[in-house]
Amino acid sequence: MNPKVLKILEFKKIKQKMHPFLHTDMGQQLLNELEPVSDASQVQLWLDQTKDGVDLLRVKGGLPIAQLQTIGPALKRLEIGASLNGIELAAISRNLQATSALIRFFRDLELPFELRNLPDLVAQLVALPEQAQDLRRSIDSDGTVLDEASSKLAAIRKTIHASEAQIRSKMDEYTHGNSAKYLSEPLVTIRDDRYVIPVRAEYKNQFGGIIHDQSASGQTVYVEPQSVLNLNNKLRQDQLAENQEIERIFAELSEMIAPYTNELQQNQYLVGQLDFINAKAHYAAQIKATEPLIDADNHVNLLQARHPLIDPKRVVSNDIPIGKDYQTIVVTGPNTGGKTITLKTLGLIQLMAQAGLFIPAREESRIGIFREVFADIGDEQSIEQNLSTFSAHMENIIHILADVNDHDLVLLDELGAGTDPQEGASLAIAILDYLGGVGADVVASTHYPELKLYGYERPGTINASMEFDVQSLQPTYRLLIGVPGRSNAFDISRRLGMPEAIVAAAKELMNDSSQDLNNMITDLEKQRKQTEDTGADLQKQLSEATQLHQELAAAWQTFNDQRDQQMAKARDKADELVTDAQKKADDIIDELRQLRLTGRTDVKENQLIDAKGELNALHPDRPLAHNRVLQRAKKKQALGIGDDVKVLTYGQNGVITQKLNEHEFEVQVGIIKMKLRDRDLEKIKPEREENQRQIVTVRGSSSHVSTQLDLRGQRYDEAMANLDQYIDSALLAGHESVTIVHGKGTGAIRNGVQEYLKGNRRVKKYEYAPASAGGNGATIVYF
Structure with a gap:
């Protein structure tokens, strides 16, 4: 993309807005290198990454990115066989720790949806756990070598500490004893890495030993007393031994990680990419941006698009379509109406999308992939180059015309301005005709009324204007597609108090074509307003009808579901009762048949058949409304005050x-x-009365429900489920307050706990535990 358009549309300011969200030097480098591209597959890849970052920010609060400095120079020194110092090794250690944290984050990640790209990116990270552990054990975060780096170093430092204690004890005899009167100050200091005392110059021979330094006035000399010479010598030898051991440790650690410079370099780049993606997600959330859809035919359709650099409280959103029904938009209207901002909004949003950023527009907005975005916006006159406003614009447009093709977007502000109106209008029409012949998408603003007719006459071209409220004499900054702008000079003058005679005389001086054009525009605006009002009313009626239909459909579905459930329960119960009755009847019939077979003649076969038929009539296919068995069952299930019931939605028992x-x-x-x-x-x-006598009621069952819940080490979803169950149990147990231990960690579970408590109406208040009881690693809840 040409650098000129990036400057005109202020793309650099967008990058500056993302800077505060970065944590790594590599992420900052990637941001500095960010520019729009014209490769659709690359743009889609970047947008997929941004979408993953936005989803993780929404669900998990973002990626766990640590503050990291570049390790590039250190890796280059390793490649030539150099030993790294403590600061360089500490930086590599932090990079390895950050890498491991990201790998663990994605390994433990559980989402109700799939990420598009980031898992593949994280799969390329290399953990190097053994090297990371050795560095973490040996080097502190500030580059200091720890005692655990080697047993020899620990022993040397122990000796050093003992020697220093001996020296200070000896020195205390001078600073606090009778010899203190010979000192300028009763303190011990260091000169040439040796412990000394400040002695008045006239008593410099009082302590023997060596003079290492003197004050600027010469009245104080810094003496190493004879009595501590040997102790200082021993201390110095131990310090040299310490330095030698530290250098050996540096060399050993450098040699350990030297074979992995490629892996470390790749990790640094990948962590930087993740940091950059995380920053893009945070910026998208800040400006309430959405994912743009790439249109293969370059049909741009921005819905409720906003300029991202204007205060959200003041910015006006507009729909901006181009490329499908028309390739050229001619925007007319007065100054300060918002024409320039509209052009910049379209251009800047297109640049943002082609750089893989989410755009400040409504969801489902579509963008194209343009080879170039050209812009001639603003006054570029130059005294040094002796260029007028008109000349500067023409020079810029000439360069655009020399390079433009049918895959470009061209934005022209005040086309043809700065010269004779008739010539300027003719030149503007010729330029638009040329760009239309090339096939580029064009949005041009102008004051010339001739271009309003151009928008009607040329195919693939449409007029547009910025709405102006004549009543308030203020622009509304709304873009009106299909309606050319008109001069409001007469209306404004009349409202400001201009005599009507002067206004009428001015109207008579206008030529007929201009007057007809203004009248036509006035009629169009009235028709547009009527259409908008009618459309708004119809849309409101449609919304209300749709909502009513949805509510009725939901109610009807609920009714049918409940009816089917009740019918199924009734049929099942009736079927059970009838089956039992039929079994008993079969037993009776079998008994009767046996009686007859044994010689009884008073039981007839037709009596048996009639009895069987009457029993079969109890089959559940018959209407059940008058079934006495079902009526008795239904009566048993009737609810009343004092009944023991089970609350099905919570699985708890209660009393009505x-x-x-x-x-x-x-x-x-x-x-x-x-x-x-x-x-x-x-x-x-x-239950039976005898069983009820054995029931013992225990209130406030604190013995069963603890006043503390520990969520540490649990996954987010598991922790939230356990929290919900525990709060219910604690409430039923009658606890007035409980403690939720969630730890500090990344803060995800802590935030989840507090979000849950905020939405639970049974919670009176909550606060972090005192520092002695866990601080912000635990939350106390009051019911």
């Missing part, structure tokens, strides 16, 4: 305390009273 209406009851479940419908309740058959 009040009947609110025909289908709603108040149910006491533990310490909680709930309003429930009869379909959510199931009557519990009361």
